[in-house]
Structure formats: structure tokens, C-alpha cells
Amino acid sequence: MMADALKVALAGLGTVGGGVIRLLDENRDLIARRAGRPIEVVAVSARDRSKDRGLDLSQLAWVDDTTQLAHADADVVVELVGGADGPALALARATLAAGKGFVTANKAMLAHHGLELGAAAEQAGVPLKFEAAVAGGIPVIKGLREGAAANAIGRVTGILNGTCNFILSRMEAESRDFADVLAEAQALGFAEADPSFDIDGVDAAHKLSILASIAFGTRPAFPNVQVSGIRHVLAADIAEAAALGYRVRLVGVAEAGAGGLFQRVHAHLVPADHPLAHVTGATNAVVAEGNYVGRLLFQGAGAGAGPTASAVVADLIDIARGEFGTAFAMPVDALAAAEPADSGERRGRAYLRFAVADRVGVLAEIAAAMRDAGVSIESLIQRGANPGGDVLVAIVTHEGPERCVASALERLRGSQSLTGEPLWMHILG
Amino acid sequence: MMADALKVALAGLGTVGGGVIRLLDENRDLIARRAGRPIEVVAVSARDRSKDRGLDLSQLAWVDDTTQLAHADADVVVELVGGADGPALALARATLAAGKGFVTANKAMLAHHGLELGAAAEQAGVPLKFEAAVAGGIPVIKGLREGAAANAIGRVTGILNGTCNFILSRMEAESRDFADVLAEAQALGFAEADPSFDIDGVDAAHKLSILASIAFGTRPAFPNVQVSGIRHVLAADIAEAAALGYRVRLVGVAEAGAGGLFQRVHAHLVPADHPLAHVTGATNAVVAEGNYVGRLLFQGAGAGAGPTASAVVADLIDIARGEFGTAFAMPVDALAAAEPADSGERRGRAYLRFAVADRVGVLAEIAAAMRDAGVSIESLIQRGANPGGDVLVAIVTHEGPERCVASALERLRGSQSLTGEPLWMHILG
Known part of the structure; x- marks a missing residue:
């Protein structure tokens, strides 16, 4: 005899919400066998009741006020509304206060309010789960929380935004510039009409x-992430990087050490033999480096209705099985408040690219700024004028502290020799 | 206040057993924070008590008879003895019968007796876990059982033996032949003195x-796996494959369909842009293809003391957290008894390599056998005599049923034109 169904209330019927309903329908029997009980959506809420979504909602209770889903006759609420605050946050608070489980794909809300919600879930003794919030269908929250749980993690690196990776891969494959490929990505639905959240790294x-x-067992600290995006990467940068044996990727890097917690999202040069270098198109990937397991790679689709629904329903299956615990791998009270590390003290190699006027003395000025700031140059390439008319100078530095590079760029600020902002990409070690 | 420790009895103090003890010691505080309680080894058993393993065992109870560990004052027994039967199986049975949890890295025992042990664990209501049994430190059991649980899985492919992948990668990188690289792998400790279990694919x-x-929710069916290894792969095969855009890898393929459950371990030609093609050295990787999530890749170290200990302790943390359920993702009674699929009906492309005598009519004979068996040839390359004096003929077929290829090889059996057994490698689609 099969146990009672796990009853689910679902907020948000966009692509992902529709995907969850389709998945639970199509894979119904298999999921019941695996979970030991059926999983059934019983109530839904979305902005527009009359919209045709190609879904049969006739058997489901419709709730107009999203927050009221917390009081539907359900065991778990799934939130696919989005937004760091507003209705999503109100629903999360109401659901946990009502003593029900909460599953979400909402990374913005977790980054800003994860600690509060984690504490509320612990107090109520209910699950708070969010596999779909990071890297779409890839079970990387589980991979870190459970799979790698025996390890002290030294560093996590990841390709966490499919839009950026799609654009960079396409720029690389077709030697096209950013704006051109972004327009194509928007036309294909791989980028939003307002793409800034994606392409600026947020x-x-x-x-x-x-x-x-x-x-790392630390409190979520989104404000301490150093963020920049890919707007200023040129096809020429990608070509220079390739000539040097690197691919350009938007990489998130998090590292915990004596100096504190370092978190950065930035365009990086990734060595061609690093697992992240093979990640092309809208694919996501995460590498965790553990003190016993070594390097673990998780890779797959980072977005889209199917993969995201897969992650949401995986969370529901964990809940249906009764296999869940604290949201952030340990109780909220046990999470450390890590100080942000001073990135100036980080040692690494850098790729610097300058757009310069084509005249005498420019190279000498740049080289002098590097020397005066204590930056040691490994290679310098100047190519003829690019189609825009600028001359590009690309420098790769030897390993050294980042503050020296920052100081060199500061020395060059306002120089008449530069025709645009320099681009600084870190080289992933 | 922290809950009581999870008490562990450990059988086997080889590399992995020693690794588990070191890991639990080195990462003690972190593990207690993550698991919500300490995890402590309290009793051990191994063959030779007097051997110096560089471990301090003075605080641990020593049990001479391994099976008696089942009755030690512990919550869970970890088995790292190995072997499909014998002491490992006796200990598993005794532990589960005593109502204690059981964690093992023993793939041979699970392949042969997994169903029995899964049923015993269910009956006793205790965990049976074996993350370390497949792909070392990579959490792929968890990835399939939980991470991909929402999906109907169409196919699983994997590089599951680090020794073979090390040998094939080295053959590829250095154009060396099998026997030569095997000897080196043995000297480096990447291959056993008797390497047949590894290199023959078992x-x-x-x-x-x-x-x-x-x-697939099917009963473990090891006897139905079609198995062959890498002994007969030549450096010349790897070079031909590379020229055609493929890498040679020992790949495990499992596929569930209307015709039954298909399972094969065989040397494959893997397209250079497939995730498994990037897996070099002793690394393992598994790709699961789900109907919603698409292609998921899990990659990492497939063996070694550290990675294997990481997986064993991940299982212990799940148990300490109380986050566990049925061993095979669903109750043993719910597992289907899948019929083995008839591989003759499978359609695919094949790489065939013949060592032939250097004389008139040989190519015609091979080509005629192909034609008569209904095998359509996409390309045929004959290269001059190799160092051993044979002439090699390599054929890539168009897609077609495997039984036609088998029939062609049958027609050529005993031919005076062939100077050795033909090599048949499948091309991963």
C-alpha cells in the first residue's frame, strides 16, 4: 500500500512552473515508485488566471493572492515567482510560519534573505530546499551539501550563467563581437530583453x-561578491587568449582562507585543459576542490523549463522520502560570519588589454606604469588597428599581488594614450 | 548541545580504511558541524593486528573475527575488505541482521548480492549505502538516486575504471602500445599486479x-552485462580514431527500452566533443541522460584513498543526519526484473580493425564479407605494415544493426587472410 500523496501548492506558472506540472504528470508513476508516494500539485497561483498556458488546471485550486498559497491544503509550497523581495518573500515567510515546507528556484531571494529563511525553516522543523536556484538542473547544491560533505572545501569555481557562456562561446566560435552576439541571443531567447542581470554578473x-x-559553512554574503560581467570583452580578447592557450569564461570563484572569504564573478582566462574550458553554450558547470576528494565536476543544463523543473521535483522527492535537513548544510547558528578577504593580497596572473592611440610613446607609458607599480610582464602583444580604429595592446603578467595591477591601472587613469577603459581579466590558476 | 556521536565499526585497514580514519580525524570538527553530531570510529578489524599502518589505533576496540564487528558497540559498520563473497558478505549479512547500518565500497558484492542485502536492510529498517562502490569520490549514486530522481533516464554512460582510462590516455598521448603502458601503470601503482579485473572490464x-x-529501477543484473576490455587495442587504433575525430575510451553503457535492459562495457570511439572524450588519466565520469534534465555529467577521481574515503564518509554523514532511505532508489520489491536486450537489434556505427597478410585479394575478401552480411562501409583505411609486420585495415561502418557486423566477422572467421583476431569497437552515438 502506498503512503499518502505529498501535496504541493505552486506559485508561478511561467516556463518553469509549467515544466513542473508537465514533469509531475509525465513521470508520475516513476516518481511515485521512487519517492514511495505520489507527488501531486493541488493548488496554483499566478498573475493571470485566464491566460492559455496549454495546461489543464481544472483539477487544481486557484488562489488569487499568492501569499495565501501558504494556507492551501498542501504539505509544501513551490515558489517560482522570482524577485528578491515582494510576493516571493512574503510567500516564503508565510509558508514557513505556517509550518510547511518551501521549495524555490529564487537565487536572488536566497542571496538576500537566505539566512532569515533558513532560520525560520529550522524553527518550524520544515524543509527549505533550492536545488533549482543554482545551475538549473545540475544537483550541485546536493553535491556540495551531501556529496562533498566529508571534505574541507578549498575553492569552488563555476560557470553559473548560461547566457554569458552562450555569448562567450559564440563570440569564440565565430569571432564576433559582444553586441552582435547578444542581439542574436536575445532573438533566440537565450538572453532577456533587459540582459543586465545576466551579462553584468549579478x-x-x-x-x-x-x-x-x-x-564553507559561512553565512550567505552576496554584498561581498566582487562582480563584473562580460560587456567589455572583445572578440580580439578571446582570440588573444586562445593564442595563449586559454578560453574566456565568466567564472565565479569562492575561496575560504585565513584572510577571510573571497568571492568574485569576473571574466577569466581558463586554461584549455581545465574542465571549465570545455563548457560551451548555455551549459553550466561547478568544480569543487576538497581536501580528500580532489576536484569534483558537476555539469549540465543551467536553465530552461525541463532542467529547472527536474531540480524542483528532485527537492520534492527528497521531501516525500523524508530525506532532508538544514538548508545550508548545517544549522544557521553554526554558520560563520566570514570577513571578506582583501583581494589586493591575492596573488595571480592577469590579462590586461588596452585600447590605445596609434602614436609614439604609448607602449613606453604603459610599460612604465607597470614597472612603477611592481607588475612584472610575462608577454606583451600589440596588434594593428582593429576595425574600430583602435590599436590593442594585450599584456599577460607574471604572478603577483592584485593590488600591484590595480595600482598600475590607477597610474594610467586619464592618460591621453588610452582611448577606452582597460580590460582586466584574471587567469584561473 | 550536540547529539550523541555516530559510532562506526570499520572492517579493513588497507589504503581506503586508513584514509577513512585519517579523514574522520583531520576533518573532525567540520564533519560534526555538518552532520549535527560527531562521527567516531570505535572498533576495527583487519587481517594483521601487528602491522604498522601509521595509524593510532590504541583507542579503538580490535576485533579479530571480522564478522563479529556486527556485534561491536556501534551504529554502523563500514566494510572495506572487498571480495564478492567470503568475509565481506558474512559481515554484511550479520550487520543487517543485527539491525545496524552498513556502508561499503564493495562493488563486486553489490553486483552479485545487492538485491539480497537491499531487502535485508529494508526489513531491518537500517541504511545500506555504497557511494564509494562506483566511481570513487564522485557522488554519482546520490546523483542518480536523488539528483536526477525526477527523470526517466534514457541512458547512462560512464568511464568507470581509472586503470583503463589511465592506460588508454597514456597510449594516446605517447603513441605507445598496451603492454608497454600497462607495465608502467603497474610500476606507478595505477594497475594491480594481476590487472585482469580492471583491463578486462569486469x-x-x-x-x-x-x-x-x-x-532504471531494475534489479542489479551483472550477469547480463556484455563485457570486454582493452587488451587488444593498439596504438594504431587510437591513432586511426583520432584521425577520424574520436578518442578511444572504455565506456560502460546502460540503456532501458522496449527491448529490455542493455548493459555493455566495451572499448568505444567517443566523439571528441562528447564530455567523456575530455576525461583523461585515472579520472572517472558518468553521464546520465534524463527526459527533463538532459545530459548531466559527474566527474572526478575514481579511486585512491582520499576520494574513496570521501565517499564513505559522505554516506556516514547522511546516516548521522538521518537522511537516508532505500538503497536502490526504491524498495527492492518495486524493482523490475528487466530482460536483457538483444544487442543484435541495436543500431550503431562500428570501428573494425583487421590485421591482415600483405597479399593480393585480402581487401576484396573483407569487403565481400561486409557486403554479404549487409554492412555498409563508410570509410576504409589500409596503412603500410606496422612494426609487428602486419598490415592493418580499419573500417568505419555506416549505422546499422549490430547483428550484421557480427555476421560479417563470423564469415571471416578462420580466413587465411587474417593474421589475428579482428577488433570491434562501437562508436558512441
Whole structure:
């Protein structure tokens, strides 16, 4: 005899919400066998009741006020509304206060309010789960929380934004510039009409702060993530990087050490033989480095209705099985409040690219700034004028502290020799 | 206040057993924070009590008779003795009968007796866990059982034996032949003195049968795995494959369909852009293809004291947290008894390599056998005599049923034109 169904109330019927309903329908029997009980959506809430979504909602209770889903006749609420605050947060608070489980794909909300929600879930003794919030269908929250749980994690690196990776891969494969490929990505639905959250790195930073919390046992610290995006990467940068044996990727890096917790989302040069270098298109990947397991790689689809629904329902199956615990791998009270590490003290190699005027003395000026700041140059390449008319100078530095590079760039600020902002990409070690 | 410690009895103090003791010691505080309680080894058993293992065992109860560990004052027994039967199986049975949890890295025992042990664990209501049995430190049992649990899995492919992958990668990188690299691998400790379990594919087949059970909800069916190894792969095969855009890998493939459950471990040509093609050295990797999540890749160290200990302790943390359920992702009674699929009906492309005498009419004979068996040839390359004096003929077929290829090889059996057994490698689609 099969146990009672796990009853689910679902907020948000966009692509992912529709995907969850389709998945639970199509894989119904299999999921019941695996979970030991059926999983059934019993109530839904969305903005527009009349919209045709190609879903049969006739058997489901419709709730107009999203927050009221917390009081539906359900065991768990799934939140797919989005947004760090507003209705999503109100629903999360109401659900946990009502003593029900909460499953969400909302990275922005977790990055900003994860600690509060984690504490509320512990107090109520109910699950708070969010596999879909990071890297779409890839079970990387589980991978860190449980799979790698025996390890002290030294570093987590990841390709956490499919839009950026799609754009960079396409720029690389077709030697096209950013704006051109972004327009194509928007036309294909791989980028939003307002893409800034993706291409400026904010989305990846939300995800990184969640991963860092679980990996290092620290409180989520999104404000301490150093964030920049890919707007200023040129096809020429990708070509220079390739010539040097690197691929350009937007990489999130989190590292815990004596100096504190370091978190950065930035365009990086990734060595061609590093697992993240093989990640192309909208794929996501995360590498965790443990003191016993070594390097673990998790890779798959980072977005889309199917993969995201897969992660949401995996959380529901864990709950149906009764296999869950604290949200951030340990009780909220046990999470450390890590100080942000001073990135100036980090040692590494850098790729610097300058757009310069084509005249005498420019190289000497740049080289002098490097020398005066204590930056040692490994290679310098100047190529002829690019289609925009600028001359590009690309420098790879020897390993050294980042503050020296910052100081060199500061010395060059306002120089008449530069025709645009320099680009600084870190080289992933 | 922290809950009581999870008490562990450990059988086997080889590399992995020593690794578990070191890991639990070195990461003690972190593990207690993550698990919510300390995890402590309280009793051990191994063959030779007097051997110096560089471990302080003075605080641990020593049990001479391994089976008696089942009755030690512990909550869980960890078995790292190995072997499908004998002391390992006796200990597993005794532990589960005593109502204690059981954690093992023993793929051979699970492949042969997993169903019996799963049923015993269910009956006793205790955990049976074996993350370390497949792909070392990679949490792929968890990835399939939980991470991908929402999906109907179409296919699982994996590089499941680090020894074979080390040898094939080295053959590829250095254009050396099998025997030569095997000897080196043995000297480096990457291959056993008797390497047949690894290089003939049996070890990978054990693991594949466990993965297939979890992925497809079928009973473990090791006897139905088609197994062959890498002994007969030449450096010349790897070079031909590379010229065609493929890497040679020992790949385990499991697929569930209308025709039954198909399981094979075999040397495959893997397309250079497939995730498994990037897996080099002793690394393992598993790709699961789900109907919602798409392709998930799990990659990491497949063996070694540290990674294997990481997986064993991850299981112990799940148990300490109380987050566990049925061993094979669903109750043993719910597992289907899948019929083995008829591989003759499988459609695919094949790489065939013949060592032939250098004389008139040989190519015609091979080509005629292909034609008469209904095998359509996509490309045929004959290269001059190799160092051993044979001439090699390599054929890539168009897609077609495997029985036609088998029939063609049957027609050529005993031919005076062939100077050795033909090599048949499948091309991973």
C-alpha cells in the first residue's frame, strides 16, 4: 500500500512552473515508485488566471493572492515567482510560519534573505530546499551539501550563467563581437530583453554566494561578491587568449582562507585543459576542490523549463522520502560570519588589454606604469588597428599581488594614450 | 548541545580504511558541524593486528573475527575488505541482521548480492549505502538516486575504471602500445599486479550494473552485462580514431527500452566533443541522460584513498543526519526484473580493425564479407605494415544493426587472410 500523496501548492506558472506540472504528470508513476508516494500539485497561483498556458488546471485550486498559497491544503509550497523581495518573500515567510515546507528556484531571494529563511525553516522543523536556484538542473547544491560533505572545501569555481557562456562561446566560435552576439541571443531567447542581470554578473553572483555558504559553512554574503560581467570583452580578447592557450569564461570563484572569504564573478582566462574550458553554450558547470576528494565536476543544463523543473521535483522527492535537513548544510547558528578577504593580497596572473592611440610613446607609458607599480610582464602583444580604429595592446603578467595591477591601472587613469577603459581579466590558476 | 556521536565499526585497514580514519580525524570538527553530531570510529578489524599502518589505533576496540564487528558497540559498520563473497558478505549479512547500518565500497558484492542485502536492510529498517562502490569520490549514486530522481533516464554512460582510462590516455598521448603502458601503470601503482579485473572490464561491469539498477529501477543484473576490455587495442587504433575525430575510451553503457535492459562495457570511439572524450588519466565520469534534465555529467577521481574515503564518509554523514532511505532508489520489491536486450537489434556505427597478410585479394575478401552480411562501409583505411609486420585495415561502418557486423566477422572467421583476431569497437552515438 502506498503512503499518502505529498501535496504541493505552486506559485508561478511561467516556463518553469509549467515544466513542473508537465514533469509531475509525465513521470508520475516513476516518481511515485521512487519517492514511495505520489507527488501531486493541488493548488496554483499566478498573475493571470485566464491566460492559455496549454495546461489543464481544472483539477487544481486557484488562489488569487499568492501569499495565501501558504494556507492551501498542501504539505509544501513551490515558489517560482522570482524577485528578491515582494510576493516571493512574503510567500516564503508565510509558508514557513505556517509550518510547511518551501521549495524555490529564487537565487536572488536566497542571496538576500537566505539566512532569515533558513532560520525560520529550522524553527518550524520544515524543509527549505533550492536545488533549482543554482545551475538549473545540475544537483550541485546536493553535491556540495551531501556529496562533498566529508571534505574541507578549498575553492569552488563555476560557470553559473548560461547566457554569458552562450555569448562567450559564440563570440569564440565565430569571432564576433559582444553586441552582435547578444542581439542574436536575445532573438533566440537565450538572453532577456533587459540582459543586465545576466551579462553584468549579478545572477552568477547570487548563485555563487549560495554555493559559498554551503561549501564553507559561512553565512550567505552576496554584498561581498566582487562582480563584473562580460560587456567589455572583445572578440580580439578571446582570440588573444586562445593564442595563449586559454578560453574566456565568466567564472565565479569562492575561496575560504585565513584572510577571510573571497568571492568574485569576473571574466577569466581558463586554461584549455581545465574542465571549465570545455563548457560551451548555455551549459553550466561547478568544480569543487576538497581536501580528500580532489576536484569534483558537476555539469549540465543551467536553465530552461525541463532542467529547472527536474531540480524542483528532485527537492520534492527528497521531501516525500523524508530525506532532508538544514538548508545550508548545517544549522544557521553554526554558520560563520566570514570577513571578506582583501583581494589586493591575492596573488595571480592577469590579462590586461588596452585600447590605445596609434602614436609614439604609448607602449613606453604603459610599460612604465607597470614597472612603477611592481607588475612584472610575462608577454606583451600589440596588434594593428582593429576595425574600430583602435590599436590593442594585450599584456599577460607574471604572478603577483592584485593590488600591484590595480595600482598600475590607477597610474594610467586619464592618460591621453588610452582611448577606452582597460580590460582586466584574471587567469584561473 | 550536540547529539550523541555516530559510532562506526570499520572492517579493513588497507589504503581506503586508513584514509577513512585519517579523514574522520583531520576533518573532525567540520564533519560534526555538518552532520549535527560527531562521527567516531570505535572498533576495527583487519587481517594483521601487528602491522604498522601509521595509524593510532590504541583507542579503538580490535576485533579479530571480522564478522563479529556486527556485534561491536556501534551504529554502523563500514566494510572495506572487498571480495564478492567470503568475509565481506558474512559481515554484511550479520550487520543487517543485527539491525545496524552498513556502508561499503564493495562493488563486486553489490553486483552479485545487492538485491539480497537491499531487502535485508529494508526489513531491518537500517541504511545500506555504497557511494564509494562506483566511481570513487564522485557522488554519482546520490546523483542518480536523488539528483536526477525526477527523470526517466534514457541512458547512462560512464568511464568507470581509472586503470583503463589511465592506460588508454597514456597510449594516446605517447603513441605507445598496451603492454608497454600497462607495465608502467603497474610500476606507478595505477594497475594491480594481476590487472585482469580492471583491463578486462569486469570492475567497470560491476559498477555499471549498480548504476543501471538505480537509474532504471531494475534489479542489479551483472550477469547480463556484455563485457570486454582493452587488451587488444593498439596504438594504431587510437591513432586511426583520432584521425577520424574520436578518442578511444572504455565506456560502460546502460540503456532501458522496449527491448529490455542493455548493459555493455566495451572499448568505444567517443566523439571528441562528447564530455567523456575530455576525461583523461585515472579520472572517472558518468553521464546520465534524463527526459527533463538532459545530459548531466559527474566527474572526478575514481579511486585512491582520499576520494574513496570521501565517499564513505559522505554516506556516514547522511546516516548521522538521518537522511537516508532505500538503497536502490526504491524498495527492492518495486524493482523490475528487466530482460536483457538483444544487442543484435541495436543500431550503431562500428570501428573494425583487421590485421591482415600483405597479399593480393585480402581487401576484396573483407569487403565481400561486409557486403554479404549487409554492412555498409563508410570509410576504409589500409596503412603500410606496422612494426609487428602486419598490415592493418580499419573500417568505419555506416549505422546499422549490430547483428550484421557480427555476421560479417563470423564469415571471416578462420580466413587465411587474417593474421589475428579482428577488433570491434562501437562508436558512441
